[in-house]
Amino acid sequence: xxxxxxxxxxxxxxxxxxxxxxxxxxxxxxxxxxxxxxxxxxxxxxxxxxxxxxxxxxxxxxxxxxxxxxxxxxxxxxxxxxxxxxxxxxxxxxxxxxxxxxxxxxxxxxxxxxxxxxxxxxxxxxxxxxxxxxxxxxxxxxxxxxxxxxxxxxxxxxxxxxxxxxxxxxxxxxxxxxxxxxxxxxxxxxxxxxxxxxxxxxxxxxxxxxxxxxxxxxxxxxxxxxxxxxxxxxxxxxxxxxxxxxxxxxxxxxxxxxxxxxxxxxxxxxxxxxxxxxxxxxxxxxxxxxxxxxxxxxxxxxxxxxxxxxxxxxxxxxxxxxxxxxxxxxxxxxxxxxxxxxxxxxxxxxxxxxxxxxxxxx
Amino acid sequence: xxxxxxxxxxxxxxxxxxxxxxxxxxxxxxxxxxxxxxxxxxxxxxxxxxxxxxxxxxxxxxxxxxxxxxxxxxxxxxxxxxxxxxxxxxxxxxxxxxxxxxxxxxxxxxxxxxxxxxxxxxxxxxxxxxxxxxxxxxxxxxxxxxxxxxxxxxxxxxxxxxxxxxxxxxxxxxxxxxxxxxxxxxxxxxxxxxxxxxxxxxxxxxxxxxxxxxxxxxxxxxxxxxxxxxxxxxxxxxxxxxxxxxxxxxxxxxxxxxxxxxxxxxxxxxxxxxxxxxxxxxxxxxxxxxxxxxxxxxxxxxxxxxxxxx
Numbered sequence: 001x002x003x004x005x006x007x008x009x010x011x012x013x014x015x016x017x018x019x020x021x022x023x024x025x026x027x028x029x030x031x032x033x034x035x036x037x038x039x040x041x042x043x044x045x046x047x048x049x050x051x052x053x054x055x056x057x058x059x060x061x062x063x064x065x066x067x068x069x070x071x072x073x074x075x076x077x078x079x080x081x082x083x084x085x086x087x088x089x090x091x092x093x094x095x096x097x098x099x100x101x102x103x104x105x106x107x108x109x110x111x112x113x114x115x116x117x118x119x120x121x122x123x124x125x126x127x128x129x130x131x132x133x134x135x136x137x138x139x140x141x142x143x144x145x146x147x148x149x150x151x152x153x154x155x156x157x158x159x160x161x162x163x164x165x166x167x168x169x170x171x172x173x174x175x176x177x178x179x180x181x182x183x184x185x186x187x188x189x190x191x192x193x194x195x196x197x198x199x200x201x202x203x204x205x206x207x208x209x210x211x212x213x214x215x216x217x218x219x220x221x222x223x224x225x226x227x228x229x230x231x232x233x234x235x236x237x238x239x240x241x242x243x244x245x246x247x248x249x250x251x252x253x254x255x256x257x258x259x260x261x262x263x264x265x266x267x268x269x270x271x272x273x274x275x276x277x278x279x280x281x282x283x284x285x286x287x288x289x290x291x292x293x294x295x296x297x298x299x300x301x302x303x304x305x306x307x308x309x310x311x312x313x314x315x316x317x318x319x320x321x322x323x324x325x326x327x328x329x330x331x332x333x334x335x336x337x338x339x340x341x342x343x344x345x346x347x348x349x350x351x352x353x354x355x356x357x358x359x360x361x362x
Numbered sequence: 363x364x365x366x367x368x369x370x371x372x373x374x375x376x377x378x379x380x381x382x383x384x385x386x387x388x389x390x391x392x393x394x395x396x397x398x399x400x401x402x403x404x405x406x407x408x409x410x411x412x413x414x415x416x417x418x419x420x421x422x423x424x425x426x427x428x429x430x431x432x433x434x435x436x437x438x439x440x441x442x443x444x445x446x447x448x449x450x451x452x453x454x455x456x457x458x459x460x461x462x463x464x465x466x467x468x469x470x471x472x473x474x475x476x477x478x479x480x481x482x483x484x485x486x487x488x489x490x491x492x493x494x495x496x497x498x499x500x501x502x503x504x505x506x507x508x509x510x511x512x513x514x515x516x517x518x519x520x521x522x523x524x525x526x527x528x529x530x531x532x533x534x535x536x537x538x539x540x541x542x543x544x545x546x547x548x549x550x551x552x553x554x555x556x557x558x559x560x561x562x563x564x565x566x567x568x569x570x571x572x573x574x575x576x577x578x579x580x581x582x583x584x585x586x587x588x589x590x591x592x593x594x595x596x597x598x599x600x601x602x603x604x605x606x607x608x609x610x611x612x613x614x615x616x617x618x619x620x621x622x623x624x625x626x627x628x629x630x631x632x633x634x635x636x637x638x639x640x641x642x643x644x645x646x647x648x649x650x651x652x653x654x655x656x657x658x659x660x661x662x663x664x665x666x667x668x669x670x671x672x
Contacts, residue, residue, distance in 0.1 A: 070464060072471075120657050126463050127397045128656050131599065135649030138596075146642045270592075274471060281468055322483065329479040336472030340465045341457055 033191040043303075044187040048259060050299040051194035052252050057279045057295040058201050058288070059248025064277070065286035065350065066214060067241035068221030070130040072273050073117065073137025077246040079144060079268035080113050081106040081253025083154065086263045089164035092155065099166055103254045110250025111243045113140075118242030122235050125224070137273055144265040159264025166193060166258040174261070190259055197255065201248060205288060208244075217241055271329075278332050282339055284346025293348060298335070302328035367507045369625045375513045375582060377621020378520035382575035383598030384605070384613035385527060386568030392544040392608035393564050394459070399470035400450055402595015403477035404443045404569050408576030409586045410485050412439040413492055420493070432495040432577075439573040446477070447569025448562055456558070474592070481588040489587045492580040516578050523571060524614050531610060536563060544608070593645060597624075600652040606662030615663060623647055 036043035060074045084106035088097045117136050121129055148156030165174030173193060177184040208214045216237045219227035228234050257263050275298065283294020306324040313320050322330070339346065383405055390398045412435030419426060419434055454473050458466040496512040503509075531537035539560045542550040547557040579594060580586045601620045605612025628644040655662060 068464075070467065120653065123660075124656055127467055128603075128660075130467060131397065131596075131603075132653050132656055134596070135652055139646050139649050142643060142646050146640070149640075150638060271475075274475065277468070277471075285464075326479060326482055329475060329482070333472045333474075333476035333479055337454060337469050337476065340461075340469040340472070341454075344461060344465045 029195060033188045037185065037188065041185065041187060044185070044191060046300060046303045048187060048190050048194060050296050051191065051198050052256055052259070053276065053279060053299050054198050054292050054295040055194070055201055055248060055252040055255075056276050057283070057291045058198075058205055059245045059252070060276050061280050061286065061288070061291045062205065062208075062248065063241050063245035064280060065291065066209065066221065067217040067238060069238060069241060070126065070133070071242075071245070072130050072134035072270070072277065073140070074133075074245070074249055074276055075268045075270070075273040076117075076137040076140040077110040077113055077249030078253035078256065078272070079140055079265075080110040080246075081250030081255075082257040082263045082267070083144065083160075083253075084109050084250070085254040085257035086160040086163050089258075090160055091162055092160045096164055099168070099258070103251060106254040107247045107250040110246045110253065114242040114244075114246025114249075115239055117246075118239045122238055134270065134273070137268075137270060141265055141268055141270075144268065154265075157265060159262060159266070161262045163257050163261045163263065165261065166190070166255070168193065173258075194255060194259075197251065202288065202292075209288070213237065213240065275332060278336050280346075282335050282346060284348040284350055286350030287346070287348050290346050290348030290350065294346070298332070301331060305331070365629060367505060369629045370622065371507055371509060371513065373622035373625035374618065375516050375621070376624065377601075377618040378517050378524075379575050379579050379582070379617075380594065380598045380601045380620055381614045381617025382520050382523060382571050382578070383594060384601040384617045385524065385610060386572050387599050387602040388605070388607055388610060388613040389540075389564050389568050391602065392610075393540065393547070393561055394455070396455065396466050397470065397599065398450075398455075398565075398568075399467070399595075400454075400473040400477055401568065401572060402591040402593075402598065403474050403481075404447060404572035404591070405576040405579060405594055406481060406586075406588065406591030407446060407477065408439040408443045408573030409492065409580035409590065410481060410490070410576075410588070411442045411573075412436060412577045413490055413580065413586045414485075415439070416493055416495070428493075428495040431493075435495070436574065436577055439577055440570045443569040443573035443576075444566045447565045447572075451562055451565040456561075474595075478588055478592070485586075485588055487588065489585050492584050492586045494581075494584065496581065498584075512581060516582060519574070519578065523574060527567070527571070528610065530567070536560070540564060597648040600648045600655075603652060604655050604662055606664040609662065609664050612662055612664035619663070620648060620651065623651060 032047055033044050036047050056074070056078060059077075060071065063069050063071045063074070085102050087093055088095050088102045088105065089099070090096075117133065121132050124132060144154050145157055147153040148158075154160070165172055167173065171177070171189075173189045174186050176186055177189055216227065216232045219230070219232055220234055220237055224234060256267075276295075279294040279298045280291050281294070282298060283292065284290025302324060305327045309322070309327055310320050310324060313322065343349075383401065386401050386404070387398060390396060390401070415438040416431045416435045419431055450473055454469050455466055458469060494512075496515045498510045498512045500508040500510050531540060539550070539555045540563070542553065542555055543557050543560045547561075550560075551557045575594075576591070580590070597620060598617065601616035602613045603616070604620060605614070605616030607613075624644060624647050627647040628641040631643060632640050
């Protein structure tokens with residue numbers, strides 16, 4: 001009953017669907033910005049953010065979905081990555097290091113932060129872990145907000161602006177590219193750069209999941225005591241989960257900073273941690289495809305609401321009763337409550353997640 | 363010396379409010395083993411409902427005495443919060459009582475954000491000024507310490523409520539049923555105790571205390587806001603853990619200790635860190651205490667339970 005079925009072959013029917021699905025998904029992923037561009041530039045921007053959230057959700061899923069460690073301070077690692085980029089590639093300290101130094105450094109710092117959080121909390125699980133990680137996220141935010149005096153490090157609530165854009169092999173992604181007479185806007189270029197990162201992350205995580213490490217995580221998640229008893233180094237594995245998850249956060253944070261050109265503590269509130277968690281919960285904890293679907297849904301839906309709900313309210317009531325930001329929060333909180341009550345395993349459930357739901361207080 | 367005594371007073375005021383909220387966390391945890399994340403939001407709802415009542419009444423009858431306004435505010439805030447607390451348990455948590463532990467926790471976070479959003483829709487995003495119903499004019503300084511009637515009022519009310527709750531839990535039939543349910547709700551059920559009723563009652567009592575804490579909190583800081591509940595909620599949870607979660611006297615001690623640590627921390631942090639950190643870091647103390655307690659003494663100051671339960 002508690003077998004880890006992640007490595008079992010899929011049933012034939014699913015395998016057949018897969019054969020059709022894969023090229024379809026790839027085609028859609030490649031064509032998406034062009035379709036969005038036809039609808040307006042702002043939609044490409046939404047897609048770019050969706051990809052950043054996908055990257056974040058994949059990272060958090062590693063911690064929550066695979067290893068079963070509920071982390072409510074995940075956005076702190078995103079912040080570490082973003083601020084690393086802001087420190088090393090902006091006029092704030094006058095440093096302009098290239099991305100292939102900044103991005104790995106950001107990832108490394110985030111991983112260190114992950115270990116720093118993981119190490120003291122190894123003994124904690126469930127609710128307690130959730131609360132301590134939440135506190136960690138808040139502490140990082142309080143520091144970002146206040147480290148502008150007596151020595152100005154983070155520039156406080158104003159944040160840091162004019163951050164260098166992503167430049168790959170001399171190609172500045174913040175400028176439109178003229179490719180044989182075809183105009184490729186900057187937003188589209190960023191899209192493909194982010195897509196490459198997401199694809200790399202997906203490949204890495206899929207390999208990880210069926211590896212010895214992934215199985216060890218699943219074992220810890222399902223029954224920590226048993227996992228320890230069969231010789232899994234649970235401390236090491238938990239730390240690894242925190243560190244790797246944080247690395248993903250750091251990378252997406254760095255990309256976010258370069259893409260926005262601006263970072264401030266406001267982007268790294270508790271709300272954002274909750275948003276990423278909701279994406280995982282909605283899509284299906286522990287299932288990569290579910291997590292990606294959840295991330296895209298929860299980035300795109302509020303945008304759709306923005307475009308339709310406001311005009312609709314204007315037509316119905318003559319004024320906007322609920323602005324898009326409120327609608328977004330409503331949507332998120334309802335998604336969490338309703339999903340847990342109705343479909344606790346998410347839209348696309350992982351096959352092993354609730355293997356033993358009959359056991360109380362497991 | 364004067365600042366020292368002053369910090370003690372300030373710490374006692376905020377600490378007694380944390381203690382009131384912490385009681386709600388600890389009661390629910392003692393019975394269900396669940397951290398009711400949305401409990402902090404009840405503080406906010408209590409404050410805003412009271413504010414709404416006071417504003418309406420003061421607008422309709424301008425000459426009304428502040429004591430009457432205060433009673434009316436509390437009189438509406440407490441039942442409203444009790445109803446909200448009951449609904450949260452009934453709709454949100456009851457169905458998940460036998461679900462894997464992650465599910466009720468995520469629901470609780472969802473409920474917390476839902477309540478914040480609803481409050482934002484009803485009362486808007488702006489900060490509301492909470493009227494001075496009890497005088498905040500300092501009285502004659504005693505030993506150099508500035509005390510206002512509101513501060514004395516806060517401490518007296520908080521301690522009276524805590525005493526009342528202790529009496530209820532230790533002496534009444536309902537209290538005995540609560541203790542039995544906390545011990546083991548299946549066995550309590552066999553003894554003829556209506557466990558669902560007891561759990562509902564626990565949520566209702568805790569929510570009432572949270573509402574009162576909300577009114578005291580808003581009076582002391584003269585402000586009410588849709589997001590005002592979250593941080594005090596977290597701090598109250600910290601207080602509950604510090605005292606030993608599930609333990610009622612522990613929650614009170616934890617609340618007072620946390621209040622004192624915070625007020626001393628905020629008062630002296632600048633000297634201790636040579637001006638590098640200042641009082642804007644006040645909020646980190648609660649989190650540091652929380653982490654330290656969970657790591658080094660998960661059973662808290664007075665508790666016996668272990669962290670492995672979580």
